[in-house]
Amino acid sequence: MLRNDGGQRAEFTARYFVESPDPLQKVAETIAGEQSSGTFLELPGETAELKQRARARVTRIEPQAPALEPGLHSALVERRGHHGVFHRGEIEIAFPVDNVGANLPTLLATVAGNLYELGELTGVRLLDLDLPEAYAKRFPGPRFAVAGTRAKAGVHGRPLIGTIIKPSIGLSAEQTAALVDTLLAGGIDFLKDDELTADPVHAPFDQRLSAVMPVLHRHADRLGRMPMYAINISGTVDEMLRRHDDVLRAGGTCVMASINWVGFAGLQHLREHCELPIHGHRNGWGALSRHPGLGMSFPAYQKLWRLAGVDQLHVGGLRSKFSEPDAAVVEAARACLAPFAGSAPVMPVFSSGQWAGHAPALYAALGSIDLMHLAGGGIVSHPAGVAAGVASMREAWEAATAGLPLADYAAQRPALRAALEKFGSMV
C-alpha cells in the first residue's frame, strides 16, 4: 500500500486490475505515465513544472497472488522473453482534473484508452473510478434518475413491472400496437422496444410511434397515469433528437438508446436536449466485460454513463440466459443505486429469464424497490395470461418486501401460485 500527496491539485482516480511480468510498482508507473505526460522530450527548465501539473500519480498498490501463465497474450512480452511469474494486483491512479476537463471522450481516452494495448500488461481491467463532486457536476448527469422515472411512470412504492416487445424484430407497426394493447390491458407498468428494433422497413419509427401512442393514451385514460414505453430512438444525432421531439409531442414518457454504439458524445448530446428519461441499453457490454482480466467492470461503466446522463440502465438478470453470474448482476444493480459524486441513483433494469420467483432474492440483495423488473415468458407465458403474469410479479414483490415466503403468500393468490407451479424450477 502506497499513498502519495496530491497537494492542491484536484484529481480523479481510477482503479485497475493489472497483470504484468514487470513488478506492480513499475507497471503502475508505466500506466500513469502513458496516460498522462507520457514520453518526455527534453524541455530544459520546463520538465518539473510540467510533471507537477500533468503527471498522474500512483496512489495505491495492492498485490494479489501472481500467475504462472499470462492472462492475455502480448507480443512485447513474447519478444522480450519472460521466465518468471506474472505479477497481479489492484492499482489506483490519480489524474489531474485539469488534464481532461468536462470532456467525456477524453475522460475515457484517459482512463480506458491506450493502456489496454500496453505490451507490458497481460491483464488490465478498469474496476472503478471516482470523481470529486465539483468535477462530476460539470457533466450532465441523469436528469430524471429514479425519482423522475417514477414520477413520469406514476408508479410508487414498488418496482416497475415491465416487459419487452417480442419478437425482437419483425412485427409491423400495427402488430406492435396490438401487442402493446394486450400487455397494457394486463397491467404492465413499463414496456420497451427490443434493441434491434429502431427504424426497420417493416415497422418504421414514425409508423410505430403513430400506432402505439393512441393505445398508450387509451390506457392512460383508464389508469390515470401514462404507462411508460421506452421507444428505441437509436440512430444518427439528428434522428435521435427528432424522434425524441416526436415522442415528447405525442405524449410519450421515455426514450431508449443503444448507449455503447450511440457513444458518449451522442448520448450526452441527446441528454442535453432531452425532456424524457433515457433508457440506457447496454448491448455490446459483454465485449467489454466478459474476460475478467480485460475491459471494464460495471461499477466503472455505470458511473461513466451516469455522467453522460442515462436515467435507467440494464444490469442483466438473475439466472438469466446470459453469461454473467448472479453476483455480477447484483453488484451492477447496487452500483446503479449507490451515491456517486453527488449524482442521483439511476434505475437498474433487470431482464432475461426473469419471473416472480426472483423478487425475494433481488430484494434481499438490494434492499430496494427502485428497479425495473422485466419479464418476458414470466409474464406472457403465465398459464392464466398476461394479467395474471403481471399480478404474480407484483404479488411476489409484496411478499418480498413484507419478508414473507412466496409459497405462504401464494396460498391465497392464484396468480402467484400458478407462477410458482409453472416457473418454480427456474429459481
Add this chain to the structure above:
Amino acid sequence: MLRNDGGQRAEFTARYFVESPDPLQKVAETIAGEQSSGTFLELPGETAELKQRARARVTRIEPQAPALEPGLHSALVERRGHHGVFHRGEIEIAFPVDNVGANLPTLLATVAGNLYELGELTGVRLLDLDLPEAYAKRFPGPRFAVAGTRAKAGVHGRPLIGTIIKPSIGLSAEQTAALVDTLLAGGIDFLKDDELTADPVHAPFDQRLSAVMPVLHRHADRLGRMPMYAINISGTVDEMLRRHDDVLRAGGTCVMASINWVGFAGLQHLREHCELPIHGHRNGWGALSRHPGLGMSFPAYQKLWRLAGVDQLHVGGLRSKFSEPDAAVVEAARACLAPFAGSAPVMPVFSSGQWAGHAPALYAALGSIDLMHLAGGGIVSHPAGVAAGVASMREAWEAATAGLPLADYAAQRPALRAALEKFGSMV
C-alpha cells in the same frame, strides 16, 4: 459448410469465431435468432411471414478443433454443467438489410450487441462483415480517404512522415507552438495531438489553435503546401462542430477524434458537418480486441468506422510498445487499404516505436505507400536532430520502394546511416 438461399432479400453478413458446449449448428442458430426475430410469442398466421422477412440465416459453418476448457467463463454453462468438449469454429450469419437500415448504432446492436453475453457462448468474436454496395452507400463513408488526405497535405508519391506532439499532455499552448515550429522546420509532413490532449486547462483548445496556426501558415508559405496537423477536437457534439469550424476557418487541414468514445452517432454527425479529413484515433481498441475469443477483429472494426466516415485510422506499429503482434498490425493496415463495398480506402496510421528501419518491412507487407508513418523517438532522438530524423524516414522509404537494402542506400546518406547506427537494434 452450409449455404442457404436468401432469395430476394438484401442481406449483410457477419462472420464470427464462436466457442460453445453446444454444437456449432445449434449455437449459430441461437445467435441468428437472438440477433433477429428472437423469442417468439404465438402470433397465429403471422409467424411464417415474420420469419421470412426478419429472421437472420446461418450461411456458413466451418468447424475448428474443439477445446477441452472454455475460453471464457459462463454462469449458464456452469449452472447446466458440461462434461464434453467446447466446439469451436467460424460461422457466418446473414441479416436482412431491412431490419436495420442506414442506422449505425442499430447495425452495431445487431452484429455486436447482446450476442457477446449469450450464456451458451464461451467465445465470440466478430471477425469481419460485408455489406452490399447499395447498402453501404447509405452510410456517409470517408469524404477524403487516401486521395483527399494526400490532396490536403500536398504529399504525393511517398508515405506521409509524421510525429506526435509529446509530452502526451502538459505542454502549454506556447510550448506546443514552439515544438510544432521545430518539427515543421525539420520537414515533418504530418503532426497530431496526443489523444489525451483535447481541451486541458494548461492548453485550452482555443489557445492551442491560436498558437499553432500562425506557425503552420509560416511553414506553409515556405513549403508551398500546408503541413497537416490533426488537432484533437474530441468533446461534446457541439464542441466538436465548433472546433472543426474554427480549424477550418484558421486554415487547418485535419481534425482528430477518439472514435470509440465519441461513438458512432457522434462521429457520423461530425462527418456530415465536416469539411476536413477525420483522423480516427482508436484508443480503447485493446479492450475490444486483446482476447482472441472475444470482441472484434480489426477488419470488422475498420469497416464500421469507414461507414461512419473516418479518413485516417490508427493501426499500431511494427515491434511497438503495444501488445499486438506484427501480423495483426499488417492485417489491420491491409484492411484499411482494401476495397470495401464501394468505399474508398482509408489511410492507415502507423505509430509507436517506429523509425526508418521499419519501412522495408511495411512496404513488403503492404505493397503501398498510402500510409502515415509516425515516429516519435525515431525522429526527435535522431543524433543529428529532427531534420535528419525526417530525412532518414524518407530515405528509408526511397530504398524500400526501389527494392534496395537500407544499408546500401545509407552508404551515401548520413541521416539514414546515423539512424541505422542508433536504432538498428530496434528492428
